[in-house]
Amino acid sequence: MAGWFARGRISVVGRLMGSFLQKSRTIAGVIVWIGIAIVLAIILMAMLAPFIAPFDPNTKVANPETAPGGPFLMGTDRSGQDVLSRIIWGARVPLAIIAVATTMSLVIGLPIGLLSGFVGGRLDRILVLVMDSIYAFPGLLLAIVVAAIIGRGILNISFAIAVVYIPTYFRVIRNHVASVKQEPYVEAAMALGMPRRRVIGRYVLPNVAQSIPVIFSVNAADSVLTEAGLTFLGLGLPPGIPDWGFDISLNWQRFDAVWWATFYPGLFILILTTALTFIGEGLNDILNPLLRKKEYKSVAEA
Amino acid sequence: MAGSSASLRAYVIARVILMVPMLLLLLTFTFLLLRVAPGDPVNAIYGERGNPQVIDQIKRELGLYDPLYVQYFTYLRSVFTGNMGTSILTSKPVIEEVQDRMPATLELTFSSMIVASVLGIGLGTFAGTRRDRPADYGTRIFAAMAYNIPIFWFGLILKLIFGLWLGWLPVSGRFSPRLSPPPHVTGLYTIDSLLALDLRAFVDSVAHLILPSLTLGIVLAGFFIRITRVNVIQAMGSDFVEAARARGIPEQAVFFQHALKNALVPVITTMGLTFALLFSGAILTETVFSFEGMGRFVFLAISYRDYPAIQGAVVYYGILMVVISLFIDILNAFVDPRIRY
Numbered sequence: 101m102a103g104w105f106a107r108g109r110i111s112v113v114g115r116l117m118g119s120f121l122q123k124s125r126t127i128a129g130v131i132v133w134i135g136i137a138i139v140l141a142i143i144l145m146a147m148l149a150p151f152i153a154p155f156d157p158n159t160k161v162a163n164p165e166t167a168p169g170g171p172f173l174m175g176t177d178r179s180g181q182d183v184l185s186r187i188i189w190g191a192r193v194p195l196a197i198i199a200v201a202t203t204m205s206l207v208i209g210l211p212i213g214l215l216s217g218f219v220g221g222r223l224d225r226i227l228v229l230v231m232d233s234i235y236a237f238p239g240l241l242l243a244i245v246v247a248a249i250i251g252r253g254i255l256n257i258s259f260a261i262a263v264v265y266i267p268t269y270f271r272v273i274r275n276h277v278a279s280v281k282q283e284p285y286v287e288a289a290m291a292l293g294m295p296r297r298r299v300i301g302r303y304v305l306p307n308v309a310q311s312i313p314v315i316f317s318v319n320a321a322d323s324v325l326t327e328a329g330l331t332f333l334g335l336g337l338p339p340g341i342p343d344w345g346f347d348i349s350l351n352w353q354r355f356d357a358v359w360w361a362t363f364y365p366g367l368f369i370l371i372l373t374t375a376l377t378f379i380g381e382g383l384n385d386i387l388n389p390l391l392r393k394k395e396y397k398s399v400a401e402a
Numbered sequence: 403m404a405g406s407s408a409s410l411r412a413y414v415i416a417r418v419i420l421m422v423p424m425l426l427l428l429l430t431f432t433f434l435l436l437r438v439a440p441g442d443p444v445n446a447i448y449g450e451r452g453n454p455q456v457i458d459q460i461k462r463e464l465g466l467y468d469p470l471y472v473q474y475f476t477y478l479r480s481v482f483t484g485n486m487g488t489s490i491l492t493s494k495p496v497i498e499e500v501q502d503r504m505p506a507t508l509e510l511t512f513s514s515m516i517v518a519s520v521l522g523i524g525l526g527t528f529a530g531t532r533r534d535r536p537a538d539y540g541t542r543i544f545a546a547m548a549y550n551i552p553i554f555w556f557g558l559i560l561k562l563i564f565g566l567w568l569g570w571l572p573v574s575g576r577f578s579p580r581l582s583p584p585p586h587v588t589g590l591y592t593i594d595s596l597l598a599l600d601l602r603a604f605v606d607s608v609a610h611l612i613l614p615s616l617t618l619g620i621v622l623a624g625f626f627i628r629i630t631r632v633n634v635i636q637a638m639g640s641d642f643v644e645a646a647r648a649r650g651i652p653e654q655a656v657f658f659q660h661a662l663k664n665a666l667v668p669v670i671t672t673m674g675l676t677f678a679l680l681f682s683g684a685i686l687t688e689t690v691f692s693f694e695g696m697g698r699f700v701f702l703a704i705s706y707r708d709y710p711a712i713q714g715a716v717v718y719y720g721i722l723m724v725v726i727s728l729f730i731d732i733l734n735a736f737v738d739p740r741i742r743y
Contacts, residue, residue: 240682249439328552355558366555373550
């Protein structure tokens with residue numbers, strides 16, 4: 101039972117804590133690098149799709165529902181298209197969605213959060229109320245509403261996803277700004293008569309910016325999942341574009357017999373989203389001082 | 403003690419009374435949003451092939467040509483008389499549709515919440531007490547993957563393995579068609595069959611719940627593990643834990659009586675907030691398992707611009723949110739004696 105409560109034996113293993121700490125930081129670092137490597141590999145795969153895909157993704161190249169093997173590593177789907185080629189080409193859609201959706205949420209959420217946190221007062225209260233109500237709404241449902249209103253297509257879907265994520269950027273940035281605002285250096289700059297905009301640009305934004313990569317990676321992973329979910333429900337992209345989510349929606353009814361046509365696209369979604377989360381988790385470990393401080397404290401007192 | 407429970411009661415009553423204006427606002431907002439959005443139910447249901455004259459006629463009957471304020475007050479009247487209007491898509495009163503489907507979603511979300519809490523708090527504590535050791539990293543990788551798995555794909559895999567290959571569990575619906583469902587009391591098959599003392603029906607309804615709630619619960623557990631782990635780590639490093647250790651209290655008692663209780667307050671609060679997440683997942687899970695619940699209902703209602711159905715669903719969703727947050731507040735007041743209302 102003693103092993104269950106390792107933290108309790110810190111004074112005993114105190115001398116080892118230094119190496120523990122180093123190790124934890126390198127493990128966090130390794131996790132970030134694994135995530136980055138996987139994401140880069142998928143980006144490369146998407147860019148080189150015309151050269152590395154063995155077949156055209158939109159052409160019938162064999163009998164429908166051919167099992168994996170031979171020239172078709174991952175088999176063929178119900179239309180006789182090569183699953184592997186569709187996966188290679190299909191990487192482009194989630195990546196495009198990530199790029200567009202996260203940029204949209206960041207570009208809208210960041211300035212509103214900065215403003216709300218820095219100005220405070222009534223404006224802040226109203227913005228927090230609005231953002232919190234959007235936040236309390238089920239994300240996929242909100243995306244369904246937006247997608248049902250504005251229709252299909254990469255830009256539309258990205259917008260639907262961006263709407264869901266604006267409150268997340270807003271909340272994190274706003275709360276961070278509200279606490280940074282109290283810092284002596286910000287008050288000093290204000291007292292010296294520095295214009296607000298320069299105070300925000302010079303002192304507030306750089307301090308707040310460190311929380312952006314973490315939200316970004318979570319946001320990116322979630323946008324891939326939301327896009328796949330929307331497509332699964334039939335609200336995503338128009339047919340014809342190879343897309344992992346779309347391939348699942350096309351083939352899942354035959355999952356029992358033709359598992360490969362559904363399994364592989366889903367597996368790639370999982371790989372991409374997990375890699376993105378690794379980046380975020382690792383960065384969070386490195387950047388989050390709240391959890392790290394205790395570690396130093398224990399070391400100091402050991 | 404009597405004083406604090408009286409104030410808790412006053413707080414609950416105030417929250418319930420506040421619910422009325424809040425729901426009214428929510429309803430008005432949804433009403434306006436739906437009218438501003440392009441598309442209307444009749445066109446969505448009958449499509450472009452529909453006879454324009456027939457469509458015109460139906461629209462007139464539904465009152466879609468009336469001025470907005472007339473539509474609004476007609477609708478409000480139906481809300482206050484309690485029937486929430488009639489679904490345009492199914493021509494059934496919205497309240498009947500909801501009564502049919504809400505129990506399914508309640509069963510699904512409640513059982514998923516159990517799966518997620520057990521896994522999340524268990525594994526989160528496991529990882530948090532072994533910080534930075536292999537067990538911690540393993541658990542975190544599991545959590546990251548669980549949270550990031552496409553939920554419908556995960557559901558399909560479980561369905562394939564446990565339903566089709568192993569044949570252990572049913573893969574769709576809420577109840578076997580060969581059994582007769584228990585008499586309707588609550589609409590929750592599990593509870594109704596227990597009330598009717600029908601053991602076979604109970605086992606059947608639970609069996610139908612297992613795969614959907616594992617699907618939804620494991621995905622949600624990924625999130626709970628993270629939250630629990632962070633809070634356990636923070637509590638274990640806090641001054642009161644060190645003070646307890648300094649007093650020579652056994653480590654196990656320090657953990658269960660001091661650290662865990664404090665770690666759980668933010669965890670419980672977060673669990674209440676994840677209801678939104680749960681509902682998003684429910685839409686997809688219900689689709690995969692042909693589980694006719696509110697998720698499917700809302701999705702269809704939105705796709706067909708079924709105004710009364712969407713508005714009705716929003717009202718019930720609002721009530722549910724208030725009830726859940728109230729429940730969380732009360733739960734926290736019990737766990738943490740500092741919280742008083």
